Amino acid sequence: MSQEKTNEENIPFYQYSEFQNVKLITANIFKARFRISQKTVALKCVSSNDEFTLDNLMNEIKRYRKLEIHDGILKFYGITKQENANDYRIILEYVNEGSLRQYLKTNFQSLDWNAKINLAKQIANVLMFLHSNDIIHGKFNSENILIHNGIIKLNVFGLIKITSSFLINNLGPIQHMDPQNLELFNRICKNKSSDIFCLGIILWEISSGNPPFEMESSSNVGLLNYIVKEKREMAIPGTPHKYKEIYTDCWRHGGNSRSDISQVFKNLSEIIIPDASVEFETPQSQPYNVTDVKLENINIQKEEPEIKPDSPFFDITTEVNVFIKDLFEFFIDLFNRQPRIIRAITIKNYIREHKRNPVEILYQMTSHPSYYWFTSLIGFFYQYGIGTVADNQMALKFFNLAAIQIIDNSPLRNLYNINKEIGIICLAYMYVYGLGIEKDTSKAFQIWNKLADKGSLMALNSLAYCYIDGVGVEKNEKKAFEIYSKSAEKGFLDSQLNVCTCYQHGTGITKDEAKGFQWAIKSALSGNVRAIHDVGWCYYSGRGVFKDKKEAIKWYLKAAEREYNVSQHNLGCCYRYGDGIDRDSKEAFKWFKKAAENNYADGQLMIGKCFYLGCGTKKDIVNAIYWLNKAKANGNTYANVILERIIMIR
Numbered sequence: 001m002s003q004e005k006t007n008e009e010n011i012p013f014y015q016y017s018e019f020q021n022v023k024l025i026t027a028n029i030f031k032a033r034f035r036i037s038q039k040t041v042a043l044k045c046v047s048s049n050d051e052f053t054l055d056n057l058m059n060e061i062k063r064y065r066k067l068e069i070h071d072g073i074l075k076f077y078g079i080t081k082q083e084n085a086n087d088y089r090i091i092l093e094y095v096n097e098g099s100l101r102q103y104l105k106t107n108f109q110s111l112d113w114n115a116k117i118n119l120a121k122q123i124a125n126v127l128m129f130l131h132s133n134d135i136i137h138g139k140f141n142s143e144n145i146l147i148h149n150g151i152i153k154l155n156v157f158g159l160i161k162i163t164s165s166f167l168i169n170n171l172g173p174i175q176h177m178d179p180q181n182l183e184l185f186n187r188i189c190k191n192k193s194s195d196i197f198c199l200g201i202i203l204w205e206i207s208s209g210n211p212p213f214e215m216e217s218s219s220n221v222g223l224l225n226y227i228v229k230e231k232r233e234m235a236i237p238g239t240p241h242k243y244k245e246i247y248t249d250c251w252r253h254g255g256n257s258r259s260d261i262s263q264v265f266k267n268l269s270e271i272i273i274p275d276a277s278v279e280f281e282t283p284q285s286q287p288y289n290v291t292d293v294k295l296e297n298i299n300i301q302k303e304e305p306e307i308k309p310d311s312p313f314f315d316i317t318t319e320v321n322v323f324i325k326d327l328f329e330f331f332i333d334l335f336n337r338q339p340r341i342i343r344a345i346t347i348k349n350y351i352r353e354h355k356r357n358p359v360e361i362l363y364q365m366t367s368h369p370s371y372y373w374f375t376s377l378i379g380f381f382y383q384y385g386i387g388t389v390a391d392n393q394m395a396l397k398f399f400n401l402a403a404i405q406i407i408d409n410s411p412l413r414n415l416y417n418i419n420k421e422i423g424i425i426c427l428a429y430m431y432v433y434g435l436g437i438e439k440d441t442s443k444a445f446q447i448w449n450k451l452a453d454k455g456s457l458m459a460l461n462s463l464a465y466c467y468i469d470g471v472g473v474e475k476n477e478k479k480a481f482e483i484y485s486k487s488a489e490k491g492f493l494d495s496q497l498n499v500c501t502c503y504q505h506g507t508g509i510t511k512d513e514a515k516g517f518q519w520a521i522k523s524a525l526s527g528n529v530r531a532i533h534d535v536g537w538c539y540y541s542g543r544g545v546f547k548d549k550k551e552a553i554k555w556y557l558k559a560a561e562r563e564y565n566v567s568q569h570n571l572g573c574c575y576r577y578g579d580g581i582d583r584d585s586k587e588a589f590k591w592f593k594k595a596a597e598n599n600y601a602d603g604q605l606m607i608g609k610c611f612y613l614g615c616g617t618k619k620d621i622v623n624a625i626y627w628l629n630k631a632k633a634n635g636n637t638y639a640n641v642i643l644e645r646i647i648m649i650r
Helices: 003-008 051-067 100-110 113-132 167-171 192-208 220-228 241-250 261-269 319-337 340-353 358-366 371-383 392-404 413-433 441-453 457-469 477-489 493-505 513-525 529-541 549-561 565-577 585-597 601-613 621-633 638-649
Strands: 013-015 019-024 029-034 040-046 076-081 088-093 145-148 151-154
Touching (some): 019 040, 051 076, 076 621, 100 145, 100 192, 113 192, 113 261, 113 358, 192 241, 319 340, 319 358, 319 371, 340 358, 340 371, 358 371, 371 392, 371 413, 392 413, 413 441, 413 457, 457 477, 457 493, 477 493, 549 565, 565 585, 585 601, 585 621, 601 638
Parallel strands (some): 013 076
Antiparallel strands (some): 019 029, 029 040, 076 088, 145 151
């Protein structure tokens, strides 16, 4: 394959001299560092003896690009070739903790059941992605599953159609073979059910920390007979009963009797272990709904949480406790001061800025003996996939735990109150959108209405939202404005911005853009990021204030630096088109990239276009396809137009 051919296929080709410190780490995988960017990558050797093989390689790369949109799939960066060598090297994302098997061998003693189930769910999630795309892995085992900073990364490059030429090499380790495929060697057939069987073996391996059948005969023939006779490993003492049921169901002999991957993932998500050693089970008389939430018992107070350093949870000598305390205080402030759209992004950035691993933070919180003091934060992590796979069922359970907890007279009473208030607010939103529970907007309205009666400004803001859009109650814009105003006047920042919006659009009140701008400024000066953005928009469009694009850019920049993705995108547009500022394609690319990484669909579209056109960056079709697919998945329909154009050109 020539470099010209890779150019024709829009596949990045890099000279081998651009890599340094190349080291062999497995039979055909090298670790290397880009000379310019100093980024560590993996180089996978691919044999290329004839044009037929090269065409297959090109097709494999095209298929791979469609898969790497999932964060659990290793990223593809391009191709390189050493001079005077026959093989090419595929440039892939590098992982720093090796295979799942290596990871378990190194870390097993420090893993409790929360950490093990988190690994299991990540693996099930990425297999669910493959199966949803009608892709059978065929070699699913703990050596093909990789780990990077505690996060699962699946190596699926090189998946080929399985043949029966040589059993051991083509089907992977014997221990992971589906017995149904071993009974008649001339009728070997891999399917989704076979992947499910392998998943069951992997789940057992996570529970034990050991490879399956490690103590059995080293003879392949003897081991084959052992597996064909449906011999299975014994459950490890202390394994949660439900977890054992899940993996034994996966390795049932009859493939049709096994659960599909969606059911496996759902079942794993229903396991909750708040304590490191005891599996939490909800009494049958107390199901996970809000019918038992005694809202009259909550005493919403305006004081800041009184967190004393001599309390058992916040032992200042314990670094983990200090960070969780600070994180929870930051989380509370977000709910009091920032809109819902910015909260998850801000929490992720807070963790990143403090150089913490979100997987470890979630593990530490769920295994903490006093986890019930910050269950709303744990639920938030599960809802937005922070340190784990997004899981609405788990989020619902922890929000409910926060909502039903009993407030005592301890020094941390205010902290309990706030945790409970946030849990109830979030629980109602789960009902509004049908997340992890059947959609019931009337119930959400009732929850917020009762909580607002107890003095919650957050609930007042949510109640007004219900009247604005007719969520669980008859639409009444005038009443919505009155409720927003009540909450705004008491200092709730998001309500202040919502009052601004009502004035700007004449919703429930006579239209008055100047008054709207005054409310936006009031909220912005108190630190509401969305309000800061809206002040910029008012200056940009001349809404309630004289049009001033330079002033608009100042406000956009303030919000963008606080990770507000809409401002980041708007700032990128200003730089790209020279709107109120000198045109600068590199600055435009920088801000589009930030907006894209903060999951803003329009930002993902623009960064995809930048990579496609080579605007502000080097032209890179692989990255263009990646971000355009992200934008498409987030609902940006124009992204599909560009994707189709790329396909037609190719």
